[in-house]
Amino acid sequence: MMKTLDRSKYKTIRALERGLHVMQILQQKRAATLNQVYQATDLPRPTILRILRTLEGAGWVRRGLGDGLYRNSFKIKGMLKGLDDSDRLAEIAAPFLDILCREASWPSDLAVIHHEKVYMELIETSRTKTPFLLKRDEIGHMINIPLSAMGRAYLAFCDQSERDDIINNLKETKSAANQIVKNKKIFLNDLEKIKINGYATREPSFGGGERPLKSSYDDGLQAIAVPIRIEGKVIGCISLVWVRQAATIEEIVEKFLINLKETANKIEITYGG
Template sequence: MTKPIRALERGLEVLHLLRQHEGRSLQQLHEASALPKPTLLRILHTLEAGGLAWRAIYDGQWRCSVMLTLGVRPPERFLRLAELAAPHLAALQRKALWPSDLLIYNDYRMELAESTRRLSGLSMNPRYSLGYRVDLLLSAPGRAWLAFCAEEERADALRHYHAHPPANARGRAVLAHEIDLILTETRTRGYAVRDARFGGSEDDIAVFDDGFDAIAVPILAGARVPGCINLVWPRRYGLRAKVVEAHLEDMRATARAIAESIPG
């Protein structure tokens, strides 16, 4: 028999381990494979360069490329978009210093798919992790999606909330009296802002407040808005006007780059 290629065997072993889990750290891969960490890193970077693996910014864990799973299970659009967006978000964080998130509309909320908060060193909302669901009416990404999505999608979302009012009193007030004006202003500006009385969760800001402020822009892919990206900073610094002036165009360029990377 032809002697097997040991380096290829190791690479396939690592790929197999990645396919078994939604995410694994270098330490976990080391423990599961018994391969030295320097060897593992070379394998992982080789797989990444070949489009077979990627490392999420948010938790630093390695994952199998979604493209490898398309024939095994239905496409996971939030993972695929996160995979495509990750290098662009990292570039934005290096330029702006403040972190950003990628959020995707899912079942009447915005769902966190990727984040550069770990890179920035900014302390996190303790409830914030991949998959965290964010208020549609009060958050900057939610308002960006509502303002720029297709009319039928927006109508469906608002019908849902009229039928099932938000638990947050501020959300109910916005829905009843302010949402049309907010979305018109958002479209005019070209970006969305976080509600001043939004604390980052379903709870009233008096109950829970993560202390952040944010602006967000949509990712425009033809007539679709597959996601939105934001930029966040501590609200106590009062930096919104400066962030808009310094980084709004960087955010728009990042959103365009992500949109252009989406196949089809």
């Protein structure tokens, strides 16, 4: 069973929480009087007035000249610049990855397809939470697609049109690590096996890191990966990563594949909700 993340041990700033709550009310109502905000909270009117005046003074809330109603200001839109769906996915997935790491002790990675469609991009990881010493890839790390567990999971479960586009892009690169896709029949057969199994593993020649081929670099890790799908479309993949010498793929699959799939399902439900 998945456990919920307990945040009760963390101290919070009460005044900030109240201010954000007021802004949420204004977002829901679009415009409101002081009394309407009061009715939507359990705060005293003087407290609400101070919050509104503070937010207005900082430029986050404005009061209409014609109707005197309080509204969130256009300044909020500026905070959204630079954010996209992958940021939302990472935000939603992070607590679930944390829980999975607590259950399995081994960490998880979350990656999405890069906009150039020749890499997977790491957008979140729980590698800092594991008690084991292993290589920690930074957020933004570009992951080889045809050799990595997450890349292979993505290709196996995405629709055929996107798969063909990605494979064609990979064929045009000069990377030796992408040459595997040129033998299309064998490679597609591997992807079909992944789809049947319900998870992907690393291709044996994959070594991780900046230089994907194990002949150039070996991070000593192994991984299994599953897709995250919304309405049938793959939007990313999560993996469970472990030190290769510590356990076989079969052992990890037997112990933790269900947990990994359940984590993906929890992310899908929350993201689609």
